[in-house]
Amino acid sequence: MQLLDIATYFTSESDVSRVGKGPLADTDLARLYAYPPRPRRPWIRANFVASIDGAVTADGVSAGLGTPSDKVVFSVLRSLADAVLVGAGTVRAENYGGVTFPAETVARRTERGQSETAPLVIVTASANLDPTSRAFTDTVVPPVVLTTTSAPEDARRSLAATGARVVATPGDSVTTASIVESLNTLGLHRILCEGGPGVFGQLLTDDAVDDVCITTSPVFVAGTAGRISHSASSSIRRMTRAHVLADDDGTVLTRWVKHRDGSAAAAGHK
């Protein structure tokens, strides 16, 4: 995987000198995908993989779209995050487990003053999650569940009984403002949203996304798969290209940050 292009306003001279200079090490990737230093509010980054024709799944899950370089960047992004924000649809479809890191990643996180692992923060209106599923049982730390007071009380109680922190806010869905407020209250500022399209669509509509990492897998899928975002209404959000990486197998990995006028890029680096 190598760096094809980088936005010079957004990074350091040492990264500019890496353009076209061959394979990137994990340390190069960690620098290219660094969060802003000491963010004082949740910085929301999303990461998705899609096919050339925009499909977000192949046979109902994203795994069929993954490539070796996508997996490397997926791991680097997790290693930098305070928390992984994910919608219940994705947790159910992909049988999500908790995030785990090798010892050297834990050591680097500790050096940076981050917690040893990044908890899952699951958004669900219904609280219809299986408390015996991997998100609750195959995890180093219990997840946080952001749900609503409309969700059945017994469902909320059975999730809390697993050790999960269950935060219920009034209404039929969890607003973007309360997602951000909960993350902030928990001191979780480097956020990696791994989807799915429902959560991401809402965050985009509410202009809450600072940073988007997209892997284009070198395949066409056709079929009926959806896109990486969906929401009731459409809105145009201008983004700035931060960098483009490419792997020999045809995978293209891009990073987009909120347009400078939208201030996130300017606030991010330098």
Ligand SMILES: NC(=O)c1ccc[n+]([C@@H]2O[C@H](COP(=O)([O-])OP(=O)(O)OC[C@H]3O[C@@H](n4cnc5c(N)ncnc54)[C@H](OP(=O)(O)O)[C@@H]3O)[C@@H](O)[C@H]2O)c1
């Ligand atoms: N290619 C990729 O990178 C990628 C990444 C992630 C997911 N995916 C795929 O995307 C598909 C899932 O799509 P999806 O749209 O169902 O995903 P999703 O956004 O993960 O899940 C939607 C569900 O999340 C909950 N939810 C979302 N926003 C909410 C809010 N504001 N308040 C309360 N609950 C909220 C609701 O759960 P309840 O129904 O429990 O109320 C809703 O039904 C799967 O097939 C997965 O494999 C692909």
